[in-house]
Amino acid sequence: MSLNNAMLEKYRNNFLQEVAGNVEQGDWVKMCMQCGVCAGSCPLGDAWEHSPQKIFMMIRANRREQVLSSDSMWMCTSCYHCVVRCPRGLPIPHIMHGLASYAKRLGLAPKSNPTLWFAEVFWNNMLKKGRVNELKLGLSLYFKDGFASGIKQAMAHQKLGINMLKAKRMAPMDMFAGHAIKDIFGLHKMIRKAQEIEAAKLEANSK
Amino acid sequence: MAKFEYSYYPGCSSQTGASSSNLMRSVDTMCEELDLKLNPIPDWNCCSASIGYGSGNVLPRLSLSARNIALSEQHNPNQDIVATCAACWLSTRETAERLHQDENMFKDVNTALAEARLTLTNKTPIRHMAEVLIEDVGYESLARGVKKPLQGIRIAGYVGCQTNRPFGIAGESFENPLYLDKLVESLGGDSVPTYEKKVQCCGGALAFSEPEKSQAMIHGIIEAAYDNGADMIVTPCPLCQTNVEIYQDVINAKFGSKFEMPVVYYSQLISVAYGRNSKDAALDGQLIRAKKLESFAG
Structure with missing residues (x-):
């Protein structure tokens, strides 16, 4: 049984409990008093369908699929305006991040969301050598929609690239070398272990 | 030692x-x-x-x-x-x-x-x-070492998000932090305490994945600096600096603006005020030259 089905089976009609038990800082959701300060504070408030306030109410109303497939959590810029203003002190950005990554893990996140895509590219880029390779990260962005579009993007941003090179804020050699940590083996082992522990907990929770 | x-x-x-x-x-x-x-x-x-x-x-x-x-x-x-x-x-x-x-x-x-x-x-x-500068060094001690006061430069302090929230700097407000203004004043420059976009989000990492939405916010950040008569913006955050500086051409093309607003780091201001040259202050690393600051750096 997929993890999603196992969770559905286990929690039945109690999505609030599912969130509290499986989502980063999810037990805070029940503290929301629906004042709406978070919704009014979000810099991308115009860009998303569901404000944190709405997401929290939808969780209580068991709108499981609607919440997990929403692109709203992926609009969080981690600016922390909501968290310092929330009268109940909810760690809202972390709950948003938690819902987003939980949705991704269950296979319910919106697949074409650009931030979901970028988060994955960033994570893999950073993990490869233990440090970000900005040149490769930038090029992956240009070539996101294929080769032809990538060339077009790169041409359009040619001036910016040249200026960054001149200012020594971009290094062409990073294409081949780039910054790396020494104990990359240890870092990878550590991350694998952390992933294993986390996956095992989720698996146990689904039973 | x-x-x-x-x-x-x-x-x-x-x-x-x-x-x-x-x-x-x-x-x-x-x-x-x-x-x-x-x-x-x-x-x-x-x-x-x-x-x-x-x-x-x-x-x-x-x-x-x-x-x-x-x-x-x-x-x-x-x-x-x-x-x-x-x-x-x-x-x-x-x-x-x-x-x-x-x-x-x-x-x-x-x-x-x-x-x-x-x-x-x-x-x-x-x-x-920033905490080291404020708590360990202190504004007064910082001011004492100034060799070239940044007289006549109007510098808007753009604090951004993550240097300010959720932890921030002790004693500063989340909505209107003043430490960059105090820092600018300590160096002999003119601060812009009325700069209303000082804690506005620039989009952060979403400047890459949601460029249109982020550039609209960045436009506002730069526009407000012009509205307040600033010569340049100072920030403590690397992503704020990059996002606000490097897309100005793109933003100009999109919004019909004529922005050419330098965005520097506090460390560059301090280096120049302490008498160091443009190269030591890494002013050659700007995409939009901070000419007024360069004139002090020599």
Whole structure:
């Protein structure tokens, strides 16, 4: 049984409990008093369908699929305006991040969301050598929609690239070398272990 | 011996050839002048920034920062960790606090760290360079060392998000932090306390994935600096600096504006005010030259 089905089976009609038990800082959701300060504070408030306030109410109303497939959590810029203003002190950005990554893990996140895509590219880029390779990260962005579009993007941003090179804020050699940590083996082992522990907990929770 | 010594976490974007290498260069100069010794954490890794959640989930993400703290405890014992990047500082401090609050998570992180032959005790204070300047050096002492007061330059203090929230600088407000203004005044420059976009988000990592939405916000940040008569913007955050500086051409084309607003780091202001030249202050790292500041630097 997929993890999603196992969770559905286990929690039945109690999505609030599912969130509290499986989502980063999810037990805070029940503290929301629906004042709406978070919704009014979000810099991308115009860009998303569901404000944190709405997401929290939808969780209580068991709108499981609607919440997990929403692109709203992926609009969080981690600016922390909501968290310092929330009268109940909810760690809202972390709950948003938690819902987003939980949705991704269950296979319910919106697949074409650009931030979901970028988060994955960033994570893999950073993990490869233990440090970000900005040149490769930038090029992956240009070539996101294929080769032809990538060339077009790169041409359009040619001036910016040249200026960054001149200012020594971009290094062409990073294409081949780039910054790396020494104990990359240890870092990878550590991350694998952390992933294993986390996956095992989720698996146990689904039973 | 240096006046103060710290365990330094420079972060990916501050490395040679990276997007905020000018921050690193000017921080080095500034620390020379202020007699602050920075001991880099050996073999530090990326914190995965605020976008790390998407693939990193919780435990792997926290392990990344925990590794840096553990390395610091091992190699630079009894030194506060100091970060210059907002995201580095936030991730590291957030990890330290989360692991203080959650014993199980602390245990799990140590199980993961053991794979890299490391142990975390988690007793190290995690600080931002701005805290070092304000709390350890102090405005008055900073002002005393000024050789070339930045007279007549109007500098809008753009604090941004993550240097300011959720932790911020002790004694400062989240809505209207004044420390950049005080810093500018200490250096003899003119601050712009009415700059209303000082804590506006620039989009952060979403400047890459949602460029239109972010550029609209960046437009507002620059426009407000012009409205307030600023000659340049100063910021403590590498991503704020990059986002607000490098897309001005794109924004001009889109919004019909004629922006050419320099965006510098506090460390560049201090380096120049302390008498250092443009190169030491890394002013050659600007895409939009800070000409008024260069005229002081010589």
